[in-house]
Amino acid sequence: MSPSVIRGIFDVFSLTSILVLLVLGMAIIVGMMKVFNMCQGEFVLLGAGTAYLSYQYFGSVLLGILLAPVVVGFFGLVLERTVIHRFYANPQGALLATFAIGLVIRETVQTRMAAQSSLVPAPISSSVNIGGAVLPIWRIVIMIVTLVLALTIALVLLKTSVGLKIRATLDNPELVASSGISTKWMYAWTYALGAALAGFAGAMIVPLQTLYPNLGYENLIPMFIAVMIGGLGQFAGPIAGAALIAIPGGVLSQFINPVSSQILVLCFAIVFMRFRPMGIFQRGR
Amino acid sequence: MIRLSESNPSIKKEKDKMNKTIRRKNLLKVSGITVGVLALSSTLLVAPSQAAPATGSPIKVGVLTDMTGAFAIVGKSNKAVAQFTIDEINKSGGVLGHKLVMDLADGGSAPDVATQAASRLVNQDHVSMVVGGVASFTRVAVRGVIATRGKTLYVWPASYEGNECTNNVWNTGSAPNQQVDPTVKYLLAQGKKTFFLAGSDYLYPRNILARVRQDVLAGGGSIVGEEYVPLDMTDASNLTSKVVAANADALFEVVVLPGTAPFIKGVVDAGYKGTIAGTLFDEGINPLIGTEAQGLIGVQDYYGPIKDAFSQSEVAKFNAQHPEAKGLFTSTFNAPAWYRSIYLWKAAVEKAGSFDTAKVNKAMDSVSLSKSIGGPVGFAPGTKHLKLSMYLGQSNGDGSETVLKSLGQISPYQCSAATN
Numbered sequence: 001m002s003p004s005v006i007r008g009i010f011d012v013f014s015l016t017s018i019l020v021l022l023v024l025g026m027a028i029i030v031g032m033m034k035v036f037n038m039c040q041g042e043f044v045l046l047g048a049g050t051a052y053l054s055y056q057y058f059g060s061v062l063l064g065i066l067l068a069p070v071v072v073g074f075f076g077l078v079l080e081r082t083v084i085h086r087f088y089a090n091p092q093g094a095l096l097a098t099f100a101i102g103l104v105i106r107e108t109v110q111t112r113m114a115a116q117s118s119l120v121p122a123p124i125s126s127s128v129n130i131g132g133a134v135l136p137i138w139r140i141v142i143m144i145v146t147l148v149l150a151l152t153i154a155l156v157l158l159k160t161s162v163g164l165k166i167r168a169t170l171d172n173p174e175l176v177a178s179s180g181i182s183t184k185w186m187y188a189w190t191y192a193l194g195a196a197l198a199g200f201a202g203a204m205i206v207p208l209q210t211l212y213p214n215l216g217y218e219n220l221i222p223m224f225i226a227v228m229i230g231g232l233g234q235f236a237g238p239i240a241g242a243a244l245i246a247i248p249g250g251v252l253s254q255f256i257n258p259v260s261s262q263i264l265v266l267c268f269a270i271v272f273m274r275f276r277p278m279g280i281f282q283r284g285r
Numbered sequence: 286m287i288r289l290s291e292s293n294p295s296i297k298k299e300k301d302k303m304n305k306t307i308r309r310k311n312l313l314k315v316s317g318i319t320v321g322v323l324a325l326s327s328t329l330l331v332a333p334s335q336a337a338p339a340t341g342s343p344i345k346v347g348v349l350t351d352m353t354g355a356f357a358i359v360g361k362s363n364k365a366v367a368q369f370t371i372d373e374i375n376k377s378g379g380v381l382g383h384k385l386v387m388d389l390a391d392g393g394s395a396p397d398v399a400t401q402a403a404s405r406l407v408n409q410d411h412v413s414m415v416v417g418g419v420a421s422f423t424r425v426a427v428r429g430v431i432a433t434r435g436k437t438l439y440v441w442p443a444s445y446e447g448n449e450c451t452n453n454v455w456n457t458g459s460a461p462n463q464q465v466d467p468t469v470k471y472l473l474a475q476g477k478k479t480f481f482l483a484g485s486d487y488l489y490p491r492n493i494l495a496r497v498r499q500d501v502l503a504g505g506g507s508i509v510g511e512e513y514v515p516l517d518m519t520d521a522s523n524l525t526s527k528v529v530a531a532n533a534d535a536l537f538e539v540v541v542l543p544g545t546a547p548f549i550k551g552v553v554d555a556g557y558k559g560t561i562a563g564t565l566f567d568e569g570i571n572p573l574i575g576t577e578a579q580g581l582i583g584v585q586d587y588y589g590p591i592k593d594a595f596s597q598s599e600v601a602k603f604n605a606q607h608p609e610a611k612g613l614f615t616s617t618f619n620a621p622a623w624y625r626s627i628y629l630w631k632a633a634v635e636k637a638g639s640f641d642t643a644k645v646n647k648a649m650d651s652v653s654l655s656k657s658i659g660g661p662v663g664f665a666p667g668t669k670h671l672k673l674s675m676y677l678g679q680s681n682g683d684g685s686e687t688v689l690k691s692l693g694q695i696s697p698y699q700c701s702a703a704t705n
Contacts, residue, residue, distance in 0.1 A: 004530040007555070011522050018520060115358045117543035119575045127554055134529075134556035139522075209519055210573070212543040213355075218517045253523040258514050259486055 003132035010135050012250035017143040018205055019246040020239055022219055023226045024150060025197030027238035030227045032170050033190060035084060036095045039102030040223060041216030043195045045109060046072045047202025052120050052211045061207065062123040068203035069196035076195025080188045088187070102217070110213040122207035142204055149197075150239055157235050166190050222246075225269050231279015240280050245269060344380065344640065345388045346371060346627065347406035347437075349417030349427065354394025355542075356419040362569075362618040364389060365610035367416070369603050370627045380631050381638070388412050392419070396426035403427035407435035413640050414438040416626045419619070421445055421489055428454055438642050438649070440630060442622035444564065444586070446492035449669070450700035453642065455649050456670045457629060457662075458622040459586050460698030461496040463675050464564050467692050468584045469500035469537075471677055472562060477534035479509045481559075483524060483548070486513040490539035493564055497537045509533045514540060514548075525551035535560045542573060550577045569615030571684040579682035585616035587659035588678045588686040595656045599624075614658075621659040625671075628654055629664070661694070670697035 022044060029037045047068035054064025083101065087094035122138035129135075157163035169176045169186040177183045202216065209215060222245065230241025245265055252261035350356075350363035371385045379385060390406050392399035399418070406412045407430060415431045415438070418424045424441050432439040432453035441449060443458040472480075480501050484490025490513065498508055510531045514521050521544060528536055529552065536559055540548045549561060554577075562582040568589050571578040587596065604611045614620040630645070632652040637644035653663025653672075660674025677690040 004526065007526045007529065011526050014522060015520060110354065110357075113357075115573060116355055117546065117573055119546055119573065121575075125554075127556075134554070136551075136554050209547050210543045214517075215519070215543075218519050250523065254526070257512060258518055258521075258523060262515055262518070 001131060006131050006133040007135070008251075008254050010130075010133065010139075011254070012247055013143055014139045015250040016243050016246035017139075017146040018208070019222060019226060019242040020150060021142060021146040021201045021204060022198070023223050023238050023242040024146075024153065024201065025194040025199075026223050026227055027194075027230070027235050028153075028197065029191060029194035030224070031230065031232055031238040032167075032235055033187070033194070034091070034170075034232055035088070035191070036091055036098065037084075037194075038095060038099035038220070039105065040098075040194075040198055041218070041220035042102040042105040043072050043076065043198035044202035044205075044216035044219060045105065045213070046075060046216075047199030048120070048206035048211050048215055049109060049202075050199065051203035051206050052118055055120055061120055061203075064120075065123070065200070065203040069200040072199025072202075073192045073196030075199075077188055077192035079195070080191040084191060085184070085187060106213050106217060113211075113213065117210040117212040119210055120206045125207075138207055142208075145204065149200075153197075154235060225266075229269055229272055229279060231276075231281055234281065237279050237281050244272075244280065341382060343386045344383045345410055345412040346385050347403075347410070347412035347415035347417070347431075348387050348389045349392055349399065349403055349406065349415055349423075350389075351394040351399075351419045351423075352389070352391040354398075356394045358613070359419045359618045360391070362610050362613035362615070362620055363417070363419070363623055365607040366603070366614065366620045366623040367627065369606055370624050372606070374627065374631060380634050381640070383640075385627075390417075392417070392423050392427075394419070396422050399423045400426050400430055403430045403435075407431050407437050412437065414440065414630055414642075414645070416440040416442055416623065416630070418443060424449065436642055438630065438645055440626040442626040443619045444616070444622070446489045447496075447698055448492075448700060453646055454669065455626075455629070455664070456698070457626045458619060459584075459673055459675065460670055461493060462698050463586075463673050463695045464584045465493060465496045466500055467675060467677060467695070468562050468564075468582060469497055469504060469506075471582065471584075471689075472535045472537075472560060473501070473504040473506055475560070477560060478506050479531075479533040479535070480506055481509055481528050481531050481533040481536045482511040482538075483528060483536065484513050484539035485541045485544060486515050490541065493539050494537065514544065516541075516544075518544075521548050522551060524548065525555055528552050529555045529557050532557075533559055535562060538563045539565065541565065542570070545570070546574045546577070549574055549581075553577045565617055566680050566686075567615050567617045567678065568684060568686055569613065569617040571680050571686070574680075576682040578680040578684065581680040582677075583680070584675050584677050584692065586673050586675055587616045587621040588676055588688050589615075590686065590688055591659070591676055591691070592688075593660055596658045596660070599658050616659075621657070625654060625657040625659075625662055628657060629662075665697045668697040668699055670699075672697050 026040050029035050050068040050071045051061050051064030054067055055061045083097055087097055124137045127134045127136050165181055165186060169183050173183045225245055226242035227238040229244055230237030249261060249265045252264055348367045351360040367387055371387050375384050388406060388410050390402035392402050406415055418441055428439060428451050431437050432451055439454045441454060441456050445458055447460045449456055482494045482497055484494050501508055510527060512524055512527060514524055538561060560582055566581040566583040567585050600614050603614050629652050633645045633648040634640055637648040651664055651666045655661050662671045662673055665672055672694050675692040675695050676688050677692055678686045679689050680686055
């Protein structure tokens with residue numbers, strides 16, 4: 001295989017793993033909880049910001065990556081208990097409220113930033129030569145971490161009692177509540193988990209980009225498309241959805257220009273939604 | 286996805302409430318418009334003339350820049366440079382016996398905000414002239430408000446993509462012939478034969494790269510690839526791979542912030558060995574690129590280490606007087622252009638002997654400054670652009686610049702369709 005073919009394949013895997021990593025949190029909040037969380041992108045931004053601040057004050061991006069899910073998860077917990085829980089019966093309200101929260105976070109970051117964008121170095125900045133193609137190790141780390149994280153979450157949700165409680169709460173809260181489980185806190189912790197995952201993703205990807213106020217917001221649309229294609233109601237759908245738009249996007253843009261490939265992928269998403277409006281794992285009705 | 290149930294009584298109640306609010310809002314709107322029209326007609330009736338200020342009264346200089354939003358860092362520099370220049374002029378006696386005062390308006394890094402800000406400067410504050418704008422979209426949005434309808438002099442102090450020839454508008458930044466031509470000439474002279482062009486997908490990069498293409502082909506080089514990335518594309522790794530695969534001798538890139546650093550870093554890390562050139566590298570932008578800035582080639586109207594005693598002493602004074610903007614006196618933040626803009630306008634006012642827009646506009650056509658930060662500059666009659674001193678620079682990994690060559694004065698840009 002020529003180096004450019006290796007690079008091409010690598011790019012597709014890299015772009016796909018990044019989108020899947022970004023979508024993990026959304027798969028829980030939007031996919032499973034069905035909260036149209038417009039501030040999901042800002043959770044990503046806050047995670048990236050945590051990595052940046054940790055680099056600035058403690059000189060360690062790695063520490064920031066570990067702190068990001070804790071910080072953003074706690075933020076998500078507080079947000080759920082103060083705002084989000086009021087909107088479970090009112091999806092339009094949730095849409096607006098979370099959009100407003102996202103706007104406030106974005107603008108706050110904007111005014112607090114000294115420059116247009118800030119650099120955050122990768123914890124591992126070296127590259128590895130595979131068959132003549134020089135590939136950055138940090139992207140490989142992201143691929144492995146994404147795979148491990150996605151499998152772990154899926155296992156926890158499907159095989160453990162905590163996962164069972166979460167799924168039961170989202171499926172039939174009355175029944176769960178009457179079984180003596182606090183649905184209030186199940187919702188809050190599930191939302192916090194979704195936020196923590198987004199924060200972690202932000203901290204992981206910011207070394208590949210730079211920290212700027214729209215970092216999360218610009219990823220929001222592909223994230224939402226992934227969830228819509230994947231379908232609501234379960235965890236695996238959005239993950240498959242992310243792969244389904246990232247792979248053609250990555251392959252196409254190697255042959256045609258990125259602008260056209262973006263348009264084609266969006267067209268594909270529209271056509272797909274027309275024929276499978278309930279998502280990839282749509283069951284016969 | 287979201288279904289509204291008409292039968293749900295609580296939703297119906299909500300809707301009724303909403304309808305009522307809407308009706309009330311309409312009423313408010315109508316009365317608001319009425320008041321607005323009345324207010325407008327009264328201002329039109331009493332609008333004072335800006336032509337003849339009373340002797341010794343201060344003259345307002347409209348300073349339009351982005352104090353908030355994506356370009357806030359540029360705004361911080363622009364505001365400090367404007368204040369510095371105005372203070373300096375006032376210390377030496379002002380303009381025609383009048384002191385200058387800065388009237389600052391925030392363009393918010395957005396064309397709609399900038400339009401309102403410009404309108405306030407011209408229609409409410411009746412400034413004598415407006416200098417400002419960071420991005421080209423701001424210039425395009427405000428030039429009508431200020432120069433065409435506002436009949437006020439507008440100085441556009443930014444390095445830009447060319448072709449601004451509106452009446453009452455004066456360009457004091459460098460144009461493609463002054464930045465791109467010498468850069469490509471240098472690369473060709475270095476033996477670079479094949480070029481890859483990469484940019485963000487909007488007006489500025491497309492126009493700059495069109496000029497690069499023209500220059501490369503005219504100089505006997507060839508273009509092996511040209512690619513644009515959408516502004517909202519957060520990961521340009523596909524473009525990186527294409528650049529590496531094409532393996533051109535030189536990469537001319539106009540991928541703008543925040544994409545610059547990841548793109549250049551990606552290309553360098555992937556093993557690209559050619560020379561990288563562009564229009565947006567200097568002490569202002571390099572720190573945002575990081576150590577990968579090492580070796581970037583470009584041409585600007587000013588770099589920190591240029592050998593010009595006047596520039597050195599002025600910038601030292603600036604850094605001392607404006608510690609809040611220390612280190613922000615850079616070419617990519619348009620600092621030298623802001624400085625000369627106000628001095629060129631002063632020279633034109635003094636030549637015209639009046640603040641009257643039409644007279645100053647006529648005088649601007651041929652004013653020049655024997656010294657300015659970056660070197661002597663002057664308008665060539667009929668061009669609306671400056672003859673500018675330019676420098677070829679190479680970036681260092683620590684963010685600083687090395688001046689490779691002083692290119693002397695380069696003749697001004699010519700508009701293809703002059704509207705003046």
